[in-house]
Amino acid sequence: xxxxxxxxxxxxxxxxxxxxxxxxxxxxxxxxxxxxxxxxxxxxxxxxxxxxxxxxxxxxxxxxxxxxxxxxxxxxxxxxxxxxxxxxxxxxxxxxxxxxxxxxxxxxxxxxxxxxxxxxxxxxxxxxxxxxxxxxxxxxxxxxxxxxxxxxxxxxxxxxxxxxxxxxxxxxxxxxxxxxxxxxxxxxxxxxxxxxxxxxxxxxxxxxxxxxxxxxxxxxxxxxxxxxxxxxxxxxxxxxxxxxxxxxxxxxxxxxxxxxxxxxxxxxxxxxxxxxxxxxxxxxxxxxxxxxxxxxxxxxxxxxxxxxxxxxxxxxxxxxxxx
Numbered sequence: 001x002x003x004x005x006x007x008x009x010x011x012x013x014x015x016x017x018x019x020x021x022x023x024x025x026x027x028x029x030x031x032x033x034x035x036x037x038x039x040x041x042x043x044x045x046x047x048x049x050x051x052x053x054x055x056x057x058x059x060x061x062x063x064x065x066x067x068x069x070x071x072x073x074x075x076x077x078x079x080x081x082x083x084x085x086x087x088x089x090x091x092x093x094x095x096x097x098x099x100x101x102x103x104x105x106x107x108x109x110x111x112x113x114x115x116x117x118x119x120x121x122x123x124x125x126x127x128x129x130x131x132x133x134x135x136x137x138x139x140x141x142x143x144x145x146x147x148x149x150x151x152x153x154x155x156x157x158x159x160x161x162x163x164x165x166x167x168x169x170x171x172x173x174x175x176x177x178x179x180x181x182x183x184x185x186x187x188x189x190x191x192x193x194x195x196x197x198x199x200x201x202x203x204x205x206x207x208x209x210x211x212x213x214x215x216x217x218x219x220x221x222x223x224x225x226x227x228x229x230x231x232x233x234x235x236x237x238x239x240x241x242x243x244x245x246x247x248x249x250x251x252x253x254x255x256x257x258x259x260x261x262x263x264x265x266x267x268x269x270x271x272x273x274x275x276x277x278x279x280x281x282x283x284x285x286x287x288x289x290x291x292x293x294x295x296x297x298x299x300x301x302x303x304x305x306x307x308x309x310x311x312x313x314x315x316x317x318x319x320x321x322x323x
Contacts, residue, residue, distance in 0.1 A: 252276055
């Protein structure tokens with residue numbers, strides 16, 4: 001039986017949450033392609049077997065002394081060697097910062113097309129079709145991959161994780177990495193303080209814009225996000241003003257998010273921001289300008305003053321969620 005290879009990112013020896021999503025996406029189409037799902041990690045991860053519950057029949061852990069810390073060239077060598085030994089029907093990466101760095105190099109090495117930032121998949125006529133937004137979300141493109149497999153990156157939160165039961169066999173596979181060709185590698189990673197949720201991985205994102213008028217008013221956003229158990233996001237104007245850190249920026253020049261719930265507060269909805277959040281499942285907009293572009297993409301909209309609405313909304317939600 002043919003296989004779909006799913007490269008799963010890890011940190012500190014543990015799988016990232018997006019792994020369950022991209023393995024589930026592969027499992028969903030595997031029946032139509034008559035393929036099994038093989039998850040792949042760089043190095044050993046302690047919770048690798050858990051991917052069996054989401055559809056992986058096997059988890060292969062690629063091992064090499066050169067894979068101790070991330071390097072684009074080293075990881076690309078390892079991934080390419082393994083792909084060429086398997087002859088897969090499709091290869092998936094997560095469309096994270098690291099996945100976007102790695103997937104193009106792997107596609108070039110194995111001589112196959114790259115289809116990036118996919119938000120939906122289907123199989124028609126025995127061929128894999130993938131969907132992705134283009135032109136800042138103004139166009140939704142469907143494309144099919146002809147004549148062999150493609151390398152795809154899947155947008156985090158675009159695919160819901162689905163437990164299907166079962167277990168995965170875990171095996172290690174030694175790969176050859178030419179250390180002399182590794183020109184740069186990560187020597188240190190610094191995590192954000194306070195255990196903050198990453199906007200690209202959160203199920204709920206509460207974002208604030210320039211309409212909040214001052215950095216100290218972001219306390220409104222933080223309180224609502226904390227109450228909902230979500231992450232704090234920001235528009236580019238806010239980040240450019242120095243009110244918030246760049247890692248919170250949502251948009252074309254920031255992070256692209258697809259949470260279950262996205263709340264946009266005092267954000268007008270410039271096209272660059274819309275490009276980063278229009279694939280959210282439910283969008284709630286709060287803005288005093290009834291003609292703000294954000295309302296054109298919102299599932300629910302509230303026209304009014306955020307300084308009056310948000311505290312009341314947070315207070316009522318605390319009664320429901322209990323904190």
